[in-house]
Amino acid sequence: MHDEALNRWQRGWSASRGWTDFQCIDDVTVVRIGEPERRVEYVATEQHATAAAHLALTDCNPPGTSWLTIAAGAADRVAADLRPFEIVRTEWLMTVRLADQVSYPVPPPYSLELSATPSVVEAQVYEYGEIAATGRMAILHTGAVADMIQTDPAHRRRGLARAVMTALGHAARCRSATTAYLAASPDGRRLYKCLGWTTLTPLVVARTSLTSSR
Numbered sequence: 001m002h003d004e005a006l007n008r009w010q011r012g013w014s015a016s017r018g019w020t021d022f023q024c025i026d027d028v029t030v031v032r033i034g035e036p037e038r039r040v041e042y043v044a045t046e047q048h049a050t051a052a053a054h055l056a057l058t059d060c061n062p063p064g065t066s067w068l069t070i071a072a073g074a075a076d077r078v079a080a081d082l083r084p085f086e087i088v089r090t091e092w093l094m095t096v097r098l099a100d101q102v103s104y105p106v107p108p109p110y111s112l113e114l115s116a117t118p119s120v121v122e123a124q125v126y127e128y129g130e131i132a133a134t135g136r137m138a139i140l141h142t143g144a145v146a147d148m149i150q151t152d153p154a155h156r157r158r159g160l161a162r163a164v165m166t167a168l169g170h171a172a173r174c175r176s177a178t179t180a181y182l183a184a185s186p187d188g189r190r191l192y193k194c195l196g197w198t199t200l201t202p203l204v205v206a207r208t209s210l211t212s213s214r
């Protein structure tokens with residue numbers, strides 16, 4: 001379930017972060033991130049959670065640095081099944097047809113600037129030269145993936161994140177993207193719902209335990 005959406009999200013997320021080294025092993029996408037705290041990410045649907053867990057428990061990475069993202073309809077059950085792991089958080093895989101995303105302007109006195117590489121568009125919202133909100137969208141063919149949407153705490157609930165999403169969605173449509181995906185935090189989920197996004201599945205995010213020996 002949601003294999004294609006998960007796959008498209010992972011590819012866009014990896015493009016946004018500059019993680020180019022990934023491959024599929026036993027229906028699990030292995031993203032070699034290479035950061036000290038997050039060496040590798042195993043991305044899989046619920047039915048392949050066991051294979052992902054096996055890969056994480058048998059790789060050579062230090063404890064706590066192998067991560068899992070599992071698309072799990074029954075998030076509680078999957079979290080219980082992943083007992084040897086530390087459950088970090090639950091996110092939600094969401095999607096929208098870009099033509100259906102609700103549009104909002106940038107509220108005064110803020111201004112928004114866009115910059116782009118061949119596959120990633122970045123938005124920055126400024127107030128008198130200071131950054132108040134940022135976000136980016138990776139665009140791969142007809143799919144787009146929003147990532148790192150954030151508003152400085154001092155500027156929240158003023159409509160900045162929805163203006164960022166509007167600008168990113170418009171830029172993605174101009175590049176022929178039709179459908180967008182993202183992994184939402186609890187706060188983000190409320191924002192995206194108000195923009196017309198729908199939830200496909202919870203995502204359980206876990207990592208190998210720092211304490212238990214493998």
Ligand SMILES: CC(C)(COP(=O)(O)OP(=O)(O)OC[C@H]1O[C@@H](n2cnc3c(N)ncnc32)[C@H](O)[C@@H]1OP(=O)(O)O)[C@@H](O)C(=O)NCCC(=O)NCCS
Nearest residue numbers: 149150151156157158159160161162184185187188190191
């Ligand atoms: C989520 C986040 C980006 C929202 O930024 P923001 O600029 O405050 O969002 P907006 O003002 O554009 O909110 C638009 C609408 O989204 C909803 N919304 C946003 N944040 C909300 C919250 N914390 N609680 C409830 N609803 C919320 C509301 O409907 C809001 O409209 P309203 O203020 O008129 O009620 C911001 O809280 C943040 O940076 N959080 C930490 C990082 C994070 O979780 N990012 C999302 C990653 S997926």
